[in-house]
Amino acid sequence: MEVTSGAEEGFIREWTPCSHILNLIPPRIQTGIFSTELSLTCVDAVSEYIALGTNVGLVYWYDRKKGNIQRLRCEASTSPITYVKIVSTVDYMVGAGNAAGQVTVFQIPKEHPENIPDTLKPKVEPKVERYTIGDLHKSKITSIEWSKNGMRLFSGDKSGVIIMTEIDFYMHLCKSMEIVNEEYEIVQMSYHQNTLLVSSLYRTILCERRDARWHVSQLGKKERKSLCRLGAVFQHSYARGGGAAAYCARAGLRLWRADAQGNVLHTLLFKVIYLTLFIIRIN
Structure with a gap:
């Protein structure tokens, strides 16, 4: 690690390579008869996982313990992901906003502890649930924030609009409403x-x-x-x-x-x- 006074180089640079993650992500992706160069656009992490947004509407979900990776596809697969945010609750909740103003929420089940008897484990493994929040933002998503329990998601866009989405996990429904319009790009949000x-x-x-x-x-x-x-x-x-x-x-x-x-x-x-x-x- 190096700390430098150079404004262009930044203050802290970490030299640990991430080649073990990047090697799992293809450099190009096939879309019909054409192939598109894949670029990473945003990142968020918790202690167990890393979420990587891309320019092709995909979120890569990397397991830091097992070293494998999973693809999470948003509904608008042609729009670049501009912001990702993770919260760890009963499940992992991943919010992904794109350049078209659409927000996709992925509810990813957590693995059962190894010491739980097989008789207590569900017979059918739960799958990843996807919720799509569209037609509310008119410009690209610039910030996302979760409540601690993962039941509220706040999304802000380049036009200054902030939308709150309440998620009902049991009914598999979500309800959204605008809470404020700042008329200037939202840079960051924090909820407490x-x-x-x-x-x-x-x-x-x-x-x-x-x-x-x-x-x-x-x-x-x-x-x-x-x-x-x-x-x-x-x-x-x-x-x-x-x-x-x-x-x-x-x-x-x-x-x-x-x-x-x-x-x-x-x-x-x-x-x-x-x-x-x-x-x-x-x-």
């Missing part, structure tokens, strides 16, 4: 206890669900002076206790720490640290 933290090119907002309605408040008193691709996340410390803090990136190498009501508590400055960085090699 009925509050959705949203960072767009223009500003960062908090969307809190109260009395079956969504209430929107801005994080901080001022919007950004210029449009920037800056994100924001919730971070909860179980050691300190208390509520989750919202961390919001700002221009000029600054970071805001705010509470769940959007009040800025502290500003962290990284400019001094950035200017004094030297190349560090870790063997």
Whole structure:
């Protein structure tokens, strides 16, 4: 691993090769009588699996323990996948958004523990379920966020529209509704206890669900002076206790720490640290 002060090279580079994964993915894919070059467009990971989005409407599901790979096909197979997000609940839930504004949800059953007797295992192995959320987004998906239990999915697009989809696993149904329109591209979302933290090119907002309605408040008193691709996340410390803090990136190498009501508590400055960085090699 190398830490460098070069802005073009980035701060941290990991030299561990991923050839064991890439060798399982074909360089080209056949579509009718034509073949198309396959490119990886996005990635997300949990401790057991890695999801890789492609430019041909496929999501590759890599098992990190067994070393095998599975193809998950979206309904719109010609549109590139622009965002993937995984959450591990009773099953693995994978949300994949594409350039046409369509969101596909894959419900992937978890394997049964080896110590469970065969008599308690289901006679028929459950299959991967697919849900398609279409006709709500009119531009490409730029961000996806899950609730912790995997029953709510939030999708944001390039036009600033955020859609919440509630999934009923037992009835195999999903219900979607628009909760806010920021009119600027959604950069990142983070969800914690009925509050959705949203960072767009223009500003960062908090969307809190109260009395079956969504209430929107801005994080901080001022919007950004210029449009920037800056994100924001919730971070909860179980050691300190208390509520989750919202961390919001700002221009000029600054970071805001705010509470769940959007009040800025502290500003962290990284400019001094950035200017004094030297190349560090870790063997």
